[in-house]
Amino acid sequence: AQRVTQPEKLLSVFKGAPVELKCNYSYSGSPELFWYVQYSRQRLQLLLRHISRESIKGFTADLNKGETSFHLKKPFAQEEDSAMYYCALNDTGGFKTIFGAGTRLFVKA
Amino acid sequence: DTAVSQTPKYLVTQMGNDKSIKCEQNLGHDTMYWYKQDSKKFLKIMFSYNNKELIINETVPNRFSPKSPDKAHLNLHINSLELGDSAVYFCASSQNLGVLTFGAGSRLTVL
Numbered sequence: 001a002q003r004v005t006q007p008e009k010l011l012s013v014f015k016g017a018p019v020e021l022k023c024n025y026s027y028s029g030s031p032e033l034f035w036y037v038q039y040s041r042q043r044l045q046l047l048l049r050h051i052s053r054e055s056i057k058g059f060t061a062d063l064n065k066g067e068t069s070f071h072l073k074k075p076f077a078q079e080e081d082s083a084m085y086y087c088a089l090n091d092t093g094g095f096k097t098i099f100g101a102g103t104r105l106f107v108k109a
Numbered sequence: 110d111t112a113v114s115q116t117p118k119y120l121v122t123q124m125g126n127d128k129s130i131k132c133e134q135n136l137g138h139d140t141m142y143w144y145k146q147d148s149k150k151f152l153k154i155m156f157s158y159n160n161k162e163l164i165i166n167e168t169v170p171n172r173f174s175p176k177s178p179d180k181a182h183l184n185l186h187i188n189s190l191e192l193g194d195s196a197v198y199f200c201a202s203s204q205n206l207g208v209l210t211f212g213a214g215s216r217l218t219v220l
Contacts, residue, residue, distance in 0.1 A: 032207050044152075044199065044211040084150060094206020095140065095164040099152040 002027050002091045006100035013077050014108050021072040021103045023061075023087030032090035033070040035061055036099070039083045047072075047085070057081070077107045112136050115200050115212035122190060123220055129186045130215045132200030139204060140164075141183040143175060146197040146214070158183055187217075195219045 003026040013019050025031055035047040048056045050063040050070060061072045070087060087100040113134045122128055134141065143155040157165040161177040172188045187194060197216045201209040 034207060036209075043213050044209075046208055049208065086152065088207075090207035092165060094203075095157045095159060096154055096167070097142075097207055097209060098154070099144075102150050102152070104150075 002089060002098055004087050004089050004098050004100035006085075006087055006103050008103045009101070010104045010106065012106045012108060015079055016076050019074050019077040019081070019105065019107075021085050021087075021105065023070045023072065023100060025068050025070065025087075025089050027068075027089060027091070031063070031065075031070075032094070033061075033063060034088040034090070034097070035059070035070075035072050036086040036088055037083050038086070044086070077105075079107045079109060081105060082107045113200055113202055113210050113212040115198075115215050117215060118213065119216050119218075121218045121220065124190055124192060126190050127186070127188045128190060128217070129184055130198055130200075130217070131182070131184045132212060133182050134200075134202040134210070135181065136202055136204070136210060137181075138202035138210070139180055140202060140206065141177065141180070142201040142203070142209065143183065143185050144199040144201060146199060148196070152199070155185075156183075190217075190219045192219050 005024045033050045037047045038044045059074045086102045089098045115132045140159045142157045155169045156175045158177045174186045177183045197214045199214050200212040203209050
């Protein structure tokens with residue numbers, strides 16, 4: 001079954017520290033993966049997608065097919081990065097996007 | 110000019126009632142979705158529509174009936190509301206499948 005696993009419900013780091021939000025997936029085929037973010041009082045929005053291979057707000061994510069992972073990383077966390085982060089996987093030709101349970105990132109001053 | 114708008118934002122109602130949530134997108138997208146977010150913030154797809162046609166029905170009870178009068182609108186009607194229906198319901202649309210634009214959410218509380 002297609003599945004997205006985010007093992008950490010909460011991740012707390014100090015400002016300026018590196019951060020890594022873990023995501024593992026289960027998918028029979030070539031996966032298309034995304035990270036979405038929900039800041040306080042804002043809508044859920046796309047942060048980045050693996051096929052773009054770009055850095056957004058200092059975040060990057062590399063697809064590792066061998067480890068079936070798509071971890072989100074940032075070398076120096078900022079307080080404004082505090083938010084709920086969801087890893088997501090495209091399924092059924094894209095008509096069904098499966099989300100992980102989410103990780104709440106809290107960046108302390 | 111909101112891209113995906115949902116109404117109402119908040120809905121408080123009694124068990125057994127029937128209620129509707131409306132969603133409209135002005136992005137010209139072909140695909141629209143309903144997601145349910147539970148109290149633990151878990152996001153689960155309920156339905157997806159493409160050009161007014163139902164594509165995905167993710168084993169949602171038939172008390173939930175989506176309706177898409179045109180590709181810019183996807184409404185959700187819920188009959189005989191139960192306590193477990195309390196959640197935040199998110200509408201979303203997409204043109205590039207997998208890249209979703211979300212509405213602000215509609216928080217439903219069933220008493």
